[in-house]
Amino acid sequence: MAQPTLDTFQVIADPSRRKMLKLLSKNSLTINNLADNFDMSRPAVSKHVKILHTAGFISIQDIGRERYCILKQDGFNELQEFISYFDKFWVSKLKKLETLLNNKLDNKNN
Amino acid sequence: MAQPTLDTFQVIADPSRRKMLKLLSKNSLTINNLADNFDMSRPAVSKHVKILHTAGFISIQDIGRERYCILKQDGFNELQEFISYFDKFWVSKLKKLETLLNNKLDNKNN
DNA sequence: TGGATATGTAATTTTTAAGTTACGTAAATG
DNA sequence: CATTTACGTAACTTAAAAATTACATATCCA
Structure with a gap:
């Protein structure tokens, strides 16, 4: 998964990313927490998170070795x-x- | 361009298709009218139109050999x-x- | 009726997003 | 302090969308 810069519409075109946003509307979650909800590998989730972050859909807070993903309105x-x-x-x-x-x-x- | 069935979000993920919707919000246009606004070939436009139609973003009215594309709310x-x-x-x-x-x-x- | 016009479709190629595996690093933990 | 845990990244593969070219069809018009 190279990191193309996806526009807002491309970001939500992916069903997994939409599901992530819904999950994050319930709770803020770490990358691993998120990954538990998906069939794909953790690195794949990690890349989706990066895309969501870049596009302003989430903010990220590092706590120790964990990264919390928090829904953000900008996107x-x-x-x-x-x-x-x-x-x-x-x-x-x-x-x-x-x-x-x-x-x-x-x-x-x- | 094979015809995959794209969901709503995938349909608007394409910038050309979003531009088409904006154009159609000004006037109903034929395939060729639409194509004039784009750099791509006419068949490419034709396929985008099919995708927009299938997804319920436009309706199509045939008048003689022309096809008018009309914006539709459903999509x-x-x-x-x-x-x-x-x-x-x-x-x-x-x-x-x-x-x-x-x-x-x-x-x-x- | 023959040519021009408006369009669709099939086959193919190009592009790009999405996924995987393998590996690296920093923080926690026993 | 060695090991496990939580993550990122790079290289690669796979899958799928987008575009093109070539061709077919139906309508219009002189």
């Missing part, structure tokens, strides 16, 4: 922007439809 | 659920923090 921002962009689109589309319908009703009543 | 649902799951997480985390702070203030005032 989600770009996703939220994306969604909200299209949310606005749907809302405005709906409004246009409403206007159209109202006009039709008005015409009928005249 | 975005899973993304919204994902985001809202973590949104709730941040909100509840914030509330816990508030409670904690309030308790500390109360203690001071006693």
Whole structure:
């Protein structure tokens, strides 16, 4: 696993990484804690963690030889922007439809 | 480009496909209209469109020999659920923090 | 009706992400 | 202080997505 710099969307495209985020929303976990929840090797988990960290989805706190992974909001921002962009689109589309319908009703009543 | 069935997250992981969705939020476009906005070959665009369609991000309307791509809300649902799951997480985390702070203030005032 | 246009599909190649094994290092522990 | 534990990293392999080229088909138009 070379370390490509993945963008926000590529980061959450991986099901394992999404599962990690969900796990971390319950508890902060060490790399080994995380690895217990997956079938893959520990180094693989370690690399996923690095990717999540780089992309701002988690922060990491070293305590002795352990690394705690803590969910972090930053990574989600770009996703939220994306969604909200299209949310606005749907809302405005709906409004246009409403206007159209109202006009039709008005015409009928005249 | 074989046609693997990509999940919602994989679909938007591709920058070209995200760009297509943005373009389609301005206007409905044919395959060739879309292709004009990209460096890649037309068949490549065609395949991206198929992927977007399969995943419910667009609907397609054939008019003669042209295919119009129209933005569709369905594909975005899973993304919204994902985001809202973590949104709730941040909100509840914030509330816990508030409670904690309030308790500390109360203690001071006693 | 014949050529141009708009598109899909199949075969192949290229690219890249994801996984594994093997190994190295620093902290804890008996 | 030797060993175990918790991790990182490098080298390599595997798998899968993305792009291209070449070709097929259906519609439109002169």
